[in-house]
Amino acid sequence: MSATGGRADVVLAGISTGVALKGRLGFQNFTIYEKAGDVGGTWRDNTYPGCGCDVPAHWYSLSTDPNPSWNRHYASQRELHAYWRSVFDKHALRDHTVFNTIVVRSEWDEDLQRWTVWLQRDGRETIEHAEILLYAIGGFMEPMWPKDIKGMEAVGVIGNGCSAAQLVPAISHEPSTEVINFCRTPQWFVPMNDLIYPPWIKWSFANVPGVLKLWRAWLMFRSDMSFLIFNKDRKWLVDFTRLRLSAYMKDQYAAYPIPDFAPGCKRIIVDPGYLSSLNRKNVTLRWDAIDSVVEDGLLLRSGEVVPLDVIIFGTGYSVEPVDLRVQGRGMSLHDYFASQGGATAYLGSCVPGFPNLFMLLGPNVATGHASAVFSEESQIQFAMEMIKPVIAGEITSFDVKEKICVEYNDWIQERLRHSVWSECRSYYHLDRDDKSRIVATFPGPVALFWWFCRRPKWRQWDIRGASTGWRKNERLWPAYEFLLSAVLVAMFAVPWSILF
Secondary structure, three states: OOOOOOOOOOEEOOHHHHHHHHHOOOOOOEEEEOOOOOOOOHHHHOOOOOOEOOOOOOOOOOOOOOOOOOOEOOOEHHHHHHHHHHHHHHOOOHHHEEOOOEEEEEEEEOOOOEEEEEEEEOOEEEEEEEOEEEEOOOOOOOEOOOOOOEOOOOOOEOOOOHHHHHHHHHHOOOOOOOEEEEOOOOOOEEEOOOOEOOHHHHHHHHHOOOHHHHHHHHHHHHHHHHHHHHEOOOHHHHHHHHHHHHHHHHHHOOOOOOOOOOOOOOOOEEEOOHHHHOOOOOEEEEOOOEEEEEOOEEEEOOOOEEEOOOOEEOOOEOOOOOOOOEEOOOOEHHHHHHHOOOOOOEOOOEOOOOOOEEEOOOOOOEOOOOOHHHHHHHHHHHHHHHHHHHHOOOOOEEEEOHHHHHHHHHHHHHHHHOEHHHHOOOOOEOOOOOOOOEOOEOOOOHHHHHHHHOOOOHHHEEEEOOOOOOOOOOOOOOHHHHHHHHHHHHHHOOOHHHHO
16 A cells, blocks of 8 residues: 555545545545445445435535436435445546455554554454545444333334434335334424436436536525524524424324424434325324333333334434544544544544544534535545645645634534524434534535635645745635635624634
């Protein structure tokens, strides 16, 4: 993996980063480490009935690799997995990928200005070196098991989140299958309004210049405007949204209870037919608290035993990056997070004291309304601009200044105080409660996040090993960027130090 003679320009990356490295930088000397035997991440691992994405497919895809042939507005798991495998093969990333390999840990070597990486494959541990690390391990890590249900030897789904809402209508379609859905908290639902793209639309997307780009831009604009409902200070808009969603939910299933928290406090579910499936004679909705798994099924806290043949847990995933074992300058990444009261990073990407390190979909990057792929592409665009001088040998390392990281995250947390996410228990919070630090979501439109990431501001970074005049080609700020940044300061109270 490491080169001989001079600097070893090696990057650890994921599929989207690999596409950008080859396409934007013309860079070939990188390696992707994949712990499984195939690519696809969550769309490889999740194959339950009804599995799919609740973000429109034309936006939940790379801007560099649009797919004019999506069959539906909301793509299925099978179609999404096929898309990412096609992107992987199209860009010849297999030659850069080592499968069935776990990145055990990484440690920064200040003297050599590079990362030492410990890998494990087939029970054997090896050591490699890299100048730049990009962790693309995703947002959802391990299945989240309810801590207050005892005796869980079986794997299954209990709950009514996004996955369970897809699963219940799929498995209850067969009338002979009795389905009992155990829930704790009501959810907010919006209609899916799915559609099948006819052949002439697919032909237009593929052959008429600009049509697919316009459609993708419209989907982004329409979705991104939804961020407005997440500010609890806009009470009139929150109340209006509550009325609209309540009417839809009662129309689909009259007995469904309306949540007592604001829409968006938990992720709003794009309804794949879940509510209407509750009207089926073979579907029962239960709000009883569960005590434990027993031999015959589930023991409720009331003492009732509900006989079951199969138990499915749809209780979500942990967002804690337990596999991110990284040692920077004198501190591990988890120790740094603990010192800040929870996971925190500049643009969800970089952390002070951890040079040449990027995280994709890191702290406070995800949203409750938009495409995670778009946010990751924004981060990758930023990373490509940052690593250019390292690849060119103009600098050896960079890490964000502590002051900048703190100011950025203070701004994030201040805006989150005014968000609906602060009003209920959810995985957006560090401790999955309603009081701890919100570590998952970005408090604004993804267009604002893209603006933050569009190019680096080198004054915000500590630079090591810089050659003379390495910034001589840095372009000046156009007047329109300055004016737009001034507007953002006024609209979102963004500190000037973050924008410049």
